[in-house]
Amino acid sequence: MKEGPDISHVAALIGDPARANMLMALMNGKALTASELAAEAGVTAQTASGHLAKLQQGDLVQVRKQGRHKYFALANADVAAALEGLMGLAAGQLRTRTGPKDAAMREARVCYNHLAGRRGVQMFASLLARDYLRENGEAIAMTTAGAGFAGDFGIDLDALHAARAPLCRSCLDWSERRTHLAGSLGRALLTRMEDLGWLRHDPKSRAILFSDTGLVAFDAAFPTEKGTR
Amino acid sequence: MKEGPDISHVAALIGDPARANMLMALMNGKALTASELAAEAGVTAQTASGHLAKLQQGDLVQVRKQGRHKYFALANADVAAALEGLMGLAAGQLRTRTGPKDAAMREARVCYNHLAGRRGVQMFASLLARDYLRENGEAIAMTTAGAGFAGDFGIDLDALHAARAPLCRSCLDWSERRTHLAGSLGRALLTRMEDLGWLRHDPKSRAILFSDTGLVAFDAAFPTEKGTR
DNA sequence: TTCATACTTCGACCGTAGCCGAAGCATTCA
DNA sequence: TGAATGCTTCGGCTACGGTCGAAGTATGAA
Numbered sequence: 001m002k003e004g005p006d007i008s009h010v011a012a013l014i015g016d017p018a019r020a021n022m023l024m025a026l027m028n029g030k031a032l033t034a035s036e037l038a039a040e041a042g043v044t045a046q047t048a049s050g051h052l053a054k055l056q057q058g059d060l061v062q063v064r065k066q067g068r069h070k071y072f073a074l075a076n077a078d079v080a081a082a083l084e085g086l087m088g089l090a091a092g093q094l095r096t097r098t099g100p101k102d103a104a105m106r107e108a109r110v111c112y113n114h115l116a117g118r119r120g121v122q123m124f125a126s127l128l129a130r131d132y133l134r135e136n137g138e139a140i141a142m143t144t145a146g147a148g149f150a151g152d153f154g155i156d157l158d159a160l161h162a163a164r165a166p167l168c169r170s171c172l173d174w175s176e177r178r179t180h181l182a183g184s185l186g187r188a189l190l191t192r193m194e195d196l197g198w199l200r201h202d203p204k205s206r207a208i209l210f211s212d213t214g215l216v217a218f219d220a221a222f223p224t225e226k227g228t229r
Numbered sequence: 230m231k232e233g234p235d236i237s238h239v240a241a242l243i244g245d246p247a248r249a250n251m252l253m254a255l256m257n258g259k260a261l262t263a264s265e266l267a268a269e270a271g272v273t274a275q276t277a278s279g280h281l282a283k284l285q286q287g288d289l290v291q292v293r294k295q296g297r298h299k300y301f302a303l304a305n306a307d308v309a310a311a312l313e314g315l316m317g318l319a320a321g322q323l324r325t326r327t328g329p330k331d332a333a334m335r336e337a338r339v340c341y342n343h344l345a346g347r348r349g350v351q352m353f354a355s356l357l358a359r360d361y362l363r364e365n366g367e368a369i370a371m372t373t374a375g376a377g378f379a380g381d382f383g384i385d386l387d388a389l390h391a392a393r394a395p396l397c398r399s400c401l402d403w404s405e406r407r408t409h410l411a412g413s414l415g416r417a418l419l420t421r422m423e424d425l426g427w428l429r430h431d432p433k434s435r436a437i438l439f440s441d442t443g444l445v446a447f448d449a450a451f452p453t454e455k456g457t458r
Numbered sequence: 459t460t461c462a463t464a465c466t467t468c469g470a471c472c473g474t475a476g477c478c479g480a481a482g483c484a485t486t487c488a
Numbered sequence: 489t490g491a492a493t494g495c496t497t498c499g500g501c502t503a504c505g506g507t508c509g510a511a512g513t514a515t516g517a518a
Contacts, residue, residue: 007315008249015241016506024236034465047507049466060318068464068515082314083236089289089311090236245476263495276477278496297485297494 013058014086018043019051023060023074023083031064031071108208110201114186115193115208119218123189124170124181126222133168133181140168142185150185153221154192160184193218242287243315247272248280252289252303252312260293260300337437339430343415344422344437348447352418353399353410355451362397362410369397371414379414382450383421389413422447 014020018041025032025040032040038048052072055061060079064071074080108119115123127133132146142150150157160167169183181189193199198214201207210218243249247270254261254269261269267277281301284290289308293300303309337348344352356362361375371379379386389396398412410418422428427443430436439447 007253007312007319008244008246010319011240011249011315012244015237015244017237018506020237020240035463043506044508045465046467046509050506053466070465078314078317082311082318085307085311085314086236086240088307090239247476264493272476273478274495275479275497279476282496299495 010058010060010082013054013060014083016051017041018047019055022048022051022055022072023079026061026072026074027080027083031073033069033071037072104202104207104209108199108210110190110208114180114182115190116180117208119208119210120180122224123218123222124179126224127181129225135170140170140181140183142168150188153189154196155185155188160188239287239289239311242283242289243312245280246270247276248284251277251280251284251301252308255290255301255303256309256312260302262298262300266301333431333436333438337428337439339419339437343409343411344419345409346437348437348439349409350407351453352447352451353408355453356410358454364399369399369410369412371397379417382418383425384414384417389417 014023021041022037025037034048034052035045037052038045041048041051043051052061052063052070055072056063059075061072062075064073074083106117108115108117110116114120124133127146127149128135130145130149131143132149134141134143147157166183167185168181169186170179170181180186193214194201196214196217197211198217199208199210202209243252250270251266254266263277263281264274266281267274270277270280272280281290281292281299284301285292288304290301291304293302303312335346337344337346339345343349353362356375356378357364359374359378360372361378363370363372376386395412396414397410398415399408399410409415422443423430425443425446426440427446428437428439431438
């Protein structure tokens, strides 16, 4: 028995304990790095790398490269549904456990050169909600209203456009596990807020520390749905 | 990575090509013998036996022993649902192909000592539809109306009750892949119809040959939903 | 630049599981 | 009773795939 151009291939992918643990860890919809998945599966990084390559080739996971990290997530809802079905047969138990350590880092930190963490996600969501930015798949475009907002905020868009770097890019947040704003605009927003005295860098870590008045101003500038009222 | 008390075990069962082929062959809901499944999977009987034992132990299939045959079917609808989910991921193709050879045998034949084949299934279904028999899981009980019908048909129920053998048993039909009536009642019905001259045994095979008048009488005695009018 | 981190590739080891031939039961049929 | 059929157990072979150490590449940090 050799040829199995069917269901068996994908089932065999799930059938390995290490890979199954990885997939189960991804079942909450969050993205995890290769190292995290290796720990989750209880194997070394080399072994995990091989497993993840197979999962990717089998279209069970999608990958997003982020600097020197690789974030893996389930490929689509169908994969989750298939796993659910198998879980029903196994009457298995879920395993959770996720995420980082430092509270300040989760709240706000610098990601390369832009704002990340809970505040970074908040800022990006606020810009999207007010239609200053629009997401089209991977691409992010600024609206004319967004350009006005950025100008009012004290950002020189012409200078940004002159540079060759892309204006807006989405970036996967490793603590929130949602996307936040990167690109030259993300960088400009962070430096502008630093100039305004809203925040400063923690010299001992990547954490970003808001001043009291800065935090109020930030919430006013980037309101969330709850905070808008 | 060793311990995988989860989803991976059942997935590994499906992950073997031979076993996957067997499961796919069972996806139409019909029951198949070990030999048929071996052929379906492209392995020898010994190998298939091992695979089927594992599938049974993993609660993916249920088994029913029928004389020297063993009929396997999917354990429940959950299994089928899980397989469906995996098929969705594999975009796989179904494979069908089933069943016996001789047309006369499929139409009607003797199964041990009772009527089997299309006519046997018809008879059983007719008795159930008119509430002469009632199915309770594995058990089959005769109703009082059924007792009256049997008496009118010329069957001595007292004699059957006197014998130690069970009155009614269901028997899985290998060509129709549905259950038909076995037990002492099934035996009595067949011999009674032979006495009435409705049918006779083919001396060269297990086939049962109806006479023209016998077939008309049989259809009248055991009408199907379509034939009732 | 130099160092540290995250991931990948290479090579070798090893265990497990699939496979079949042969023999062994169990059931049916003559 | 003996012969045929259907399935299982046993034993041994083979190979595929998971595993890790060590070295290699890429990215970010100092």
